[in-house]
Amino acid sequence: MNLPSPGLPDFDYVSADTSDEVVSLLLKYPNDARLFMGGTDIFLHMRDRLVTPKLLVDVKHLPGMTSIDFDPKSGLRLGAAATLNMIARHQAVVKYYSLLAEAIDAFGMYQLRNRATIGGNLCNASPCADTGPIALVYEASLLAIGPKGERTIPAAEFFLGPGKNALDEGEFLMRIDFPTPPKGCAGRYLKLGRNSAGDLALVSAAVMAYPDESVKSSYSFRLALASVAPTPIRVPAAEAILARDPLTDETIELAANEAEATSRPIDDIRASAHYRKAMVKALTRRGILEVRTMLEKEG
Ligand SMILES: Cc1cc2nc3c(=O)[nH]c(=O)nc-3n(C[C@H](O)[C@H](O)[C@H](O)COP(=O)(O)OP(=O)(O)OC[C@H]3O[C@@H](n4cnc5c(N)ncnc54)[C@H](O)[C@@H]3O)c2cc1C
Structure with a gap:
C-alpha cells in the first residue's frame, strides 16, 4: 500500500x-x-x-488570469485561475450557465473551492473532473499561450487521457471561453460519489437541451459523462436518438442505454465497472427526464 x-x-x-x-x-x-x-x-x-x-x-498573478467577463453576444470568458467560488457566484454564471454553477456546487467543499481553479481542474485532466463534462456540453474552447503565441483548443480536443492534455511543451492555459448558451437552454449535472459530502465522482452526467426546430424531436440535446472513460466524453449516439424521436419515456430509455453502451469505465478502489455502467444509465435517464420537465415548463 x-x-x-x-x-x-x-x-x-x-x-x-x-x-x-x-x-x-x-x-x-x-x-x-x-x-x-x-x-x-x-x-x-x-x-x-x-x-x-x-x-x-x-501563474495565477499574471494579468487577466482571474478575470471573469460576460458579453451576451460572445459569451463567458474565464481566466484560467478564476477560483470555483468566484465563478459560481458570478451573476452571469448564475443566470446563463446554470450547469456550470451546479457542477461547482457538487465539487469538493466550500473551502477547497476558494482555492481550486477551473483551469487547474481542466489541465489536471482527471477522468472524474467535474468541469470536464461541463466544458464539453457548453462547447467551450481553451486559450493556450506558448512559444508560438496564442492557440485555441476546443474542449472536445483538450483531454487526451488520464492526466494528459493537449498543451504542447512550453504552453500554458490562459483562459476558457464558454459561448453564449443556445436560447431556451436547460440543463442538469448529476454526480454520484461515495458520499454526499464532496467526494470525487464515481459517475457524473451533464445533460443540456434547447428548443431546435431543425430537428425532428424539436429539441437538441448535448450529453457528456465523467469518470467512465479515460477522458470526459460526449455521447453523440444518444444525442442523435433524442434529436430524431419524440421525447417519450421510450426514447429516453433508448438514449440512456446508448450512454451506458458508450461508457468504458474501469474497476477501481471506488467502484466496479459494472456498477458504474448501471449508474451511467440511471443518471443519464434521470438527467434527461428532469431536463424534459424543465423544457416543458418553459415551453
Ligand atoms: C479534498 C479534495 C477534494 C476534491 N474534490 C474534487 C471534486 O469534487 N471534483 C473535482 O473535479 N476535483 C476535485 N479535487 C481536485 C482539485 O481540487 C481540482 O482538480 C482543482 O480544480 C485543481 O485546481 P488547482 O488550481 O488547485 O490546480 P493545481 O493543483 O494548481 O494544478 C493542477 C494541474 O494543472 C497544472 N496547471 C496549473 N495551472 C496551469 C496552467 N495555467 N496551464 C497549464 N497547466 C496548469 C499543474 O501543473 C497541475 O498539473 C479535489 C481535491 C481535493 C484535495
Whole structure:
C-alpha cells in the first residue's frame, strides 16, 4: 500500500509576472518546472511523490488570469485561475450557465473551492473532473499561450487521457471561453460519489437541451459523462436518438442505454465497472427526464 509521505519534497517557487517568463521557464526546465495555481492537485501529487518538480511556477498573478467577463453576444470568458467560488457566484454564471454553477456546487467543499481553479481542474485532466463534462456540453474552447503565441483548443480536443492534455511543451492555459448558451437552454449535472459530502465522482452526467426546430424531436440535446472513460466524453449516439424521436419515456430509455453502451469505465478502489455502467444509465435517464420537465415548463 502507498502511504502518504510526510510533507512535500524541496522545491523552488517563482511567481511569474509575464507570459514570456512562464514560457521561457517551461522551455528552460522542461522536466523540472511545473505550473501552479490553487495547488489542490499538484501538492497532493508532490506529497505522494508522483511528481517531484524542482521549480513551481505560479501563474495565477499574471494579468487577466482571474478575470471573469460576460458579453451576451460572445459569451463567458474565464481566466484560467478564476477560483470555483468566484465563478459560481458570478451573476452571469448564475443566470446563463446554470450547469456550470451546479457542477461547482457538487465539487469538493466550500473551502477547497476558494482555492481550486477551473483551469487547474481542466489541465489536471482527471477522468472524474467535474468541469470536464461541463466544458464539453457548453462547447467551450481553451486559450493556450506558448512559444508560438496564442492557440485555441476546443474542449472536445483538450483531454487526451488520464492526466494528459493537449498543451504542447512550453504552453500554458490562459483562459476558457464558454459561448453564449443556445436560447431556451436547460440543463442538469448529476454526480454520484461515495458520499454526499464532496467526494470525487464515481459517475457524473451533464445533460443540456434547447428548443431546435431543425430537428425532428424539436429539441437538441448535448450529453457528456465523467469518470467512465479515460477522458470526459460526449455521447453523440444518444444525442442523435433524442434529436430524431419524440421525447417519450421510450426514447429516453433508448438514449440512456446508448450512454451506458458508450461508457468504458474501469474497476477501481471506488467502484466496479459494472456498477458504474448501471449508474451511467440511471443518471443519464434521470438527467434527461428532469431536463424534459424543465423544457416543458418553459415551453
Ligand atoms: C479534498 C479534495 C477534494 C476534491 N474534490 C474534487 C471534486 O469534487 N471534483 C473535482 O473535479 N476535483 C476535485 N479535487 C481536485 C482539485 O481540487 C481540482 O482538480 C482543482 O480544480 C485543481 O485546481 P488547482 O488550481 O488547485 O490546480 P493545481 O493543483 O494548481 O494544478 C493542477 C494541474 O494543472 C497544472 N496547471 C496549473 N495551472 C496551469 C496552467 N495555467 N496551464 C497549464 N497547466 C496548469 C499543474 O501543473 C497541475 O498539473 C479535489 C481535491 C481535493 C484535495
